[in-house]
Amino acid sequence: MDIRIRDLSVSFVTNGKNLAVLKNISLGLVQGTVTAIIGESGSGKSVLGAALARLLDPQAVISGRILYGDTDLLLLDEPEMSEIRGKSISWMAQNPVSAMDPLQKTGDFVTEILDFRKAFPSERLQEIGIKQLRRFGLQNAETVGQSYPGALSGGMAQRVLISAMTVEEPEWLIADEPTKGLDAMGRRQVYLNLCQLARERRMGMVLITHDLRLAERLSNYIAVMYAGEIVEYAGTGEFFASPGHPYSRGLVAAQPDKDMKPIPGDITDLPASASGCSFAPRCPSFCDRCSEKQKMVEKDSHFVRCWRYVQENGDTFR
Ligand SMILES: Nc1ncnc2c1ncn2[C@@H]1O[C@H](COP(=O)(O)OP(=O)(O)OP(=O)(O)O)[C@@H](O)[C@H]1O
Ligand SMILES: [Mg+2]
Incomplete structure (x- = not known):
């Protein structure tokens, strides 16, 4: 069954301060397909993965819905959820030894x-x-x-x-950095195994990775996260042919087979106004409107959250 994430927000209270880690995430995951979630360290990828398997830290404050078919996973009690976990949705944690x-x-x-x-x-x-x-x-x-x-x-x-x-051959595997720490041979082996699970057994997958090459080869869709938000979502071929968000363009350019040019600054450079684009302080295409929140715009099933993208592409958005 498809998984539909609707307005999912997660925050943690640390030292009396509220840290918003996921902000109104909405994302559809289509049964039997692979969606890669990419983005720098700290963008919230693992928190999103753990939320899908309802394995977040008990301290987490969660709102929104995670619909698996018609069932909202966030409303299930633990015995009901443990029926789904492993059999229908399996979460592979980022750090294998600690798991x-x-x-x-x-x-x-x-x-x-x-x-x-x-x-x-x-x-x-x-x-x-x-x-x-x-x-x-x-x-x-x-x-x-x-x-x-x-x-x-x-x-x-x-x-x-x-x-x-x-x-248990689950319907969904949430794989958080499955190739991390492996040498080239190990990465290839894991890649081949994931391919087999995805293509032959039609196992749906959420592939959380820093390895854009793996994402490109294995996934059907790409979702780019920045500071707790999805900033771009597209089919994988379309994404790599024309990444729309300046952040995504930076990620692609930072890959070893491209320029390997890192994006200046880091994810903790947050804008002065919380209502603006989180990437604005680092953005090479910054414009005056970036202090206002931009919603996702869509053109031919390619979703981007960026004022500059809207300017560049005319007002043809839904
Ligand atoms: N249990 C927790 N308590 C407080 N803050 C947390 C907790 N878990 C995660 N965070 C914070 O949430 C943010 C996102 O963390 P997350 O682990 O999801 O990032 P990530 O995108 O997976 O990064 P990486 O690529 O390094 O794995 C970080 O700022 C992190 O410190
Ligand atoms: Mg992580």
């Missing part, structure tokens, strides 16, 4: 959810775990299954986590 219990063997971690659901007789779990580990490129899967997380390299831990999070 695991240091005292649990990795093989048991991979099949934990099957054990929880009593989906298979317990004597079959070990064999299923090993098969799953092997599928994700761990050749010495028997030994890996018997080891504890502390004994794994970063790359192995990443593969163990993917194995665990896809063991």
Whole structure:
């Protein structure tokens, strides 16, 4: 089923201050397709991913709706949500080692959810775990299954986590930085496995990544986040052919195969007026109107939140 995020806002109260981390996010995720979420560190990608699996820090203040079909995930109680988690929507956390219990063997971690659901007789779990580990490129899967997380390299831990999070073949995988910390071979292996899940098994995916090359090769849609907002959304081919938002253009130019020109400033440079565009203080195309909030505009299913883009493209927007 599709997932529709509507006006999702998340904030954290730290030291008596309210920190708005997601601001009125609306995004549609189409069943069986891959949406890549890209954006600099701190833009709120992981918070969005965790919200989809209802695994946010209990301190988080959440409003809005996350509709999975007609069900609002934010209204479910925990037993109802745990029926959906893993089976329908599986979240692969950004830091694989911290997602695991240091005292649990990795093989048991991979099949934990099957054990929880009593989906298979317990004597079959070990064999299923090993098969799953092997599928994700761990050749010495028997030994890996018997080891504890502390004994794994970063790359192995990443593969163990993917194995665990896809063991139920969920309809949706939220993969937060699945290739982080892997060498070129490891990245390729994970890429091929994700491809197989996406293309052959039609597993829908939310791919959170800094790796634009991976996003370009694997995703159908791109959503660009900046300071807790979606600033651009388009089909992947269209996005890379003509990124519309100055921030997106900066991200694309910062890639190794392009100019590798970093965007000056950082995400903590926030505008003086909270109502303006968050990127304005760093924007090379800044104009007078940027102190006013711009809504998303759409042209041929390419959505951009930028006054300059509106100027450049005439007033042909919906
Ligand atoms: N539990 C929390 N309490 C307070 N602030 C939080 C919490 N979790 C996240 N944040 C803040 O929310 C913002 C977005 O964090 P998030 O981890 O989603 O960024 P990100 O886009 O995933 O970054 P990265 O690319 O580095 O993974 C950051 O400012 C972060 O400090
Ligand atoms: Mg993150």
